[in-house]
Amino acid sequence: MPKKIIVANWKMNPSTVDEAENLLDNVLQGINVGRNEVIICPPFLYLPRIKEALDYKEKEGVVLGAQNAYLQNKGAFTGEISPLMLKHVGVEYVILGHSERRKHFFETDQMINKKIKACLENGLKVVFCIGETDEEQVAGEKEKVLTQQIQKGLLDITDFKNIIVAYEPVWAIGTGNSCSIQETKNSVDFIRKLVNNKTRVLYGGSVNKDNAKEYVKEGKVDGFVVGGESLIPENFIHLVNSL
Numbered sequence: 298m299p300k301k302i303i304v305a306n307w308k309m310n311p312s313t314v315d316e317a318e319n320l321l322d323n324v325l326q327g328i329n330v331g332r333n334e335v336i337i338c339p340p341f342l343y344l345p346r347i348k349e350a351l352d353y354k355e356k357e358g359v360v361l362g363a364q365n366a367y368l369q370n371k372g373a374f375t376g377e378i379s380p381l382m383l384k385h386v387g388v389e390y391v392i393l394g395h396s397e398r399r400k401h402f403f404e405t406d407q408m409i410n411k412k413i414k415a416c417l418e419n420g421l422k423v424v425f426c427i428g429e430t431d432e433e434q435v436a437g438e439k440e441k442v443l444t445q446q447i448q449k450g451l452l453d454i455t456d457f458k459n460i461i462v463a464y465e466p467v468w469a470i471g472t473g474n475s476c477s478i479q480e481t482k483n484s485v486d487f488i489r490k491l492v493n494n495k496t497r498v499l500y501g502g503s504v505n506k507d508n509a510k511e512y513v514k515e516g517k518v519d520g521f522v523v524g525g526e527s528l529i530p531e532n533f534i535h536l537v538n539s540l
C-alpha cells in the first residue's frame with residue numbers, strides 16, 4: 298500500500314507547552330507509523346520544544362508542521378511568522394488555506410497562493426486545504442468551489458512535488474458529521490483530475506479512530522488531516538495504527 302500521510306492539526310491546543318510535550322510523548326509511545334508519515338502541527342509557540350522532543354525521541358516517520366505562515370520572509374508585519382523562521386526551527390510542512398483561516402482571518406485565495414509560493418521557496422512542504430461550505434454544497438456548487446480554490450490557490454505554480462492537497466468540506470470539520478466515503482471518493486477523484494494526479498489528496502473533517510481505515514480502503518484517500526481526534530492520544534494512536 299502507498300505511503301499515507303496523517304497530519305495532526307492541534308489548532309490552538311493544548312494550553313501549556315508542558316501539556317503539549319506530554320501529548321506528544323503519549324502519542325509517540327503508542328504509534329506505529331510503519332511506512333507512513335505523521336506530521337505534528339502544534340501552535341507556533343510550541344514548535345521549538347516539540348522539535349527538540351521529536352529529535353530526542355528519534356521516532357522515524359514523525360515530523361514537524363506549522364499551522365500557518367506569512368507570505369513574506371521579513372519586515373514590518375507585526376505578529377506574523379515567516380516561512381524562513383519556520384524552516385529555521387525545523388518545520389517541514391505548513392498547513393495553508395485551512396477553512397478556519399479563510400473564515401476567521403479573511404484569507405483569500407490570492408493570499409493563500411502567495412503563502413504557498415513563499416513556503417515552497419523556503420524549502421517547506423505545503424498541505425493546501427480546500428473545501429466547500431454547507432451552503433455551497435446545498436447550492437450544488439461544490440465542484441465550482443473546488444475548481445476555483447485549486448486554480449487560484451495554485452496559480453503560477455508548476456512544481457507540485459512539495460504540495461499535498463487536503464479536501465476538507467467545511468461542514469464536516471469539528472462537527473462529528475464526516476463526509477460519506479462515496480462522496481469523499483468522488484471529491485478526491487475530482488481534485489486529482491484538477492491537479493493532473495500530481496499531488497497526493499488527503500481528507501479532513503471529523504476523521505476518527507473508527508472511520509479512518511475505511512476512507513483509505515474504499516475512499517482511496519492518501520491520508521488525513523486530523524483535528525479533534527489528534528488531541529486524544531489513545532484515539533490518535535489507534536487511528537494511525539489502523540492504517
Ligand code: PGA
Pocket residue numbers: 306465469470471472473501502503504522523524525526
Ligand atoms: P476535525 O478537524 O478533525 O476536528 O474535524 C479537521 C481540521 O480542521 O483539519
